[in-house]
Amino acid sequence: VRCQLYSPQRALQVSAVLRRVSDEQKKEPLASSSQQQFDSHPADHQPEQEPQGPRPSYTGQGGQESEDYESEEQLQHRILTAALDFVPEHGWTAEAIAEGAKTLGLSAAAAGMFHSDGSELVLHFVSQCNTKLSELLEQEQKLVQLGEAEKKPTDQFLRDAVEARLRMLIPYIENWPQAVSILLLPHNIPSSLNLLTSMMDDIWHYAGDQSTDFNWYTRRAVLTGIYNTTELVMMQDSSPDFEETWRFLENRVADAMNMGNTANQVQATGEAVVQGLMGAAVTVSNAETSRAVR
Amino acid sequence: LPAGGVSLRLCSTRVPLEGINKPVIDRIIRVDHAGEYGANRIYAGQMAVLGRSSVGPIIQQMWNQEKDHLKKFNELMVAYRVRPTVLLPFWNVAGFVLGAGSALLGKKGAMACTVAIEESISDHYNSQIRTLLEEDPEKYKELLQIIKQFRDDEREHHDIGLEHDAEAAPAYSVLKTAIQLGCKAAIFLSERI
Numbered sequence: 001v002r003c004q005l006y007s008p009q010r011a012l013q014v015s016a017v018l019r020r021v022s023d024e025q026k027k028e029p030l031a032s033s034s035q036q037q038f039d040s041h042p043a044d045h046q047p048e049q050e051p052q053g054p055r056p057s058y059t060g061q062g063g064q065e066s067e068d069y070e071s072e073e074q075l076q077h078r079i080l081t082a083a084l085d086f087v088p089e090h091g092w093t094a095e096a097i098a099e100g101a102k103t104l105g106l107s108a109a110a111a112g113m114f115h116s117d118g119s120e121l122v123l124h125f126v127s128q129c130n131t132k133l134s135e136l137l138e139q140e141q142k143l144v145q146l147g148e149a150e151k152k153p154t155d156q157f158l159r160d161a162v163e164a165r166l167r168m169l170i171p172y173i174e175n176w177p178q179a180v181s182i183l184l185l186p187h188n189i190p191s192s193l194n195l196l197t198s199m200m201d202d203i204w205h206y207a208g209d210q211s212t213d214f215n216w217y218t219r220r221a222v223l224t225g226i227y228n229t230t231e232l233v234m235m236q237d238s239s240p241d242f243e244e245t246w247r248f249l250e251n252r253v254a255d256a257m258n259m260g261n262t263a264n265q266v267q268a269t270g271e272a273v274v275q276g277l278m279g280a281a282v283t284v285s286n287a288e289t290s291r292a293v294r
Numbered sequence: 295l296p297a298g299g300v301s302l303r304l305c306s307t308r309v310p311l312e313g314i315n316k317p318v319i320d321r322i323i324r325v326d327h328a329g330e331y332g333a334n335r336i337y338a339g340q341m342a343v344l345g346r347s348s349v350g351p352i353i354q355q356m357w358n359q360e361k362d363h364l365k366k367f368n369e370l371m372v373a374y375r376v377r378p379t380v381l382l383p384f385w386n387v388a389g390f391v392l393g394a395g396s397a398l399l400g401k402k403g404a405m406a407c408t409v410a411i412e413e414s415i416s417d418h419y420n421s422q423i424r425t426l427l428e429e430d431p432e433k434y435k436e437l438l439q440i441i442k443q444f445r446d447d448e449r450e451h452h453d454i455g456l457e458h459d460a461e462a463a464p465a466y467s468v469l470k471t472a473i474q475l476g477c478k479a480a481i482f483l484s485e486r487i
Contacts, residue, residue, distance in 0.1 A: 201375075201377075205375060210372045212327065212367075212368045212378050213378060213382055214380075214383055216377060216378050217377075217380065
């Protein structure tokens with residue numbers, strides 16, 4: 001997910017400083033190349049939000065230099081990933097990001113690259129978890145295709161997928177309420193909604209959903225409901241290894257399956273009733289006709 | 295979502311999703327699926343009224359072809375992981391009402407409706423073919439082939455409609471304009487919602 005993080009000018013200035021700091025701490029750069037980096041900075045002050053790749057100034061400085069170069073986005077990812085270790089202590093805040101930056105050898109001012117409310121940290125974490133879930137489901141699917149594993153029934157598949165995803169929250173469960181409130185901030189809603197819906201779509205895709213009608217929406221909406229409510233239960237669960245949560249999840253998934261069956265039954269009943277009425281109407285009209293003929 | 299742009303990880307579908315222009319393909323498949331779904335319902339409505347008349351077999355034949363088209367787009371939708379339009383239940387009813395309504399104007403009315411719809415659809419498929427050719431004819435070869443085939447089928451339906459005196463229908467030009475406007479609106483909405 002791309003989030004609009006900060007004003008480009010400020011970010012580029014700050015990141016230019018960071019790059020200089022981080023490069024100076026590396027062994028390879030020669031004095032002349034530091035000079036070149038300095039001169040290349042004015043060129044960096046362009047109104048582009050997202051660098052597309054290595055900047056020209058960095059090529060031709062020797063293979064090691066261009067290998068060490070990373071895009072701004074990659075740097076941000078590294079900082080945020082490092083910052084996750086500090087979330088239990090500092091929460092989803094700029095302090096955690098600053099601590100993360102320090103472990104990478106950058107100055108704490110690196111946190112200035114991000115919003116002061118820790119939004120990017122939460123979004124980064126959610127995005128990372130979703131990617132992990134996708135990879136996990138992909139692996140499972142490969143095993144089934146190779147015949148090394150049994151294909152799970154839908155309800156168990158959904159249960160396992162949601163459980164796997166929620167278990168990724170366990171290390172941060174103390175601070176998760178704070179994360180949820182950050183995700184619900186108006187300026188984060190588009191990104192967080194996007195992440196949620198694509199995760200639901202992923203799970204259903206791997207569960208083998210092939211619906212091309214309104215069911216497509218119904219199924220994803222139901223699963224979103226299951227996921228969100230289970231997440232809420234998990235935040236208040238104090239049972240060993242969250243067994244209450246998994247039991248709650250099992251019940252909700254069973255409810256959802258029953259809902260599907262009930263809908264089918266209602267439809268079948270409705271059709272039977274209509275046929276009955278049509279039959280009655282035909283019988284009556286035949287009776288009338290034969291009476292008229294007599 | 296992996297941060298880092300438009301690329302999608304490979305799923306075990308028949309279609310590798312890496313490197314395709316997902317937003318464009320999404321729209322194309324969504325709107326075409328909605329179109330074939332609507333066409334199905336229109337013919338169903340026409341058959342409900344005119345099924346036992348002399349044009350019944352013709353309409354049934356065209357309906358069968360639309361059913362095949364819809365089946366194909368269902369497959370493509372799953373293969374490219376495209377979401378269907380939210381408006382499907384609406385097109386369900388609106389299509390049937392349009393088909394039945396035009397059929398109540400008589401056989402020529404039904405044919406006029408067919409001509410109007412098929413002309414809109416052919417134009418629409420043509421512009422999609424142009425879009426895909428501009429993007430990358432090689433990458434989208436299979437999709438292009440399918441759309442071209444379907445465009446030819448719809449063209450054929452259009453000609454059948456004309457052969458069966460569509461132009462002699464009551465208020466032909468008004469009917470045709472109204473239906474085509476409706477089509478344009480439906481296409482616009484289905485691409486986006």
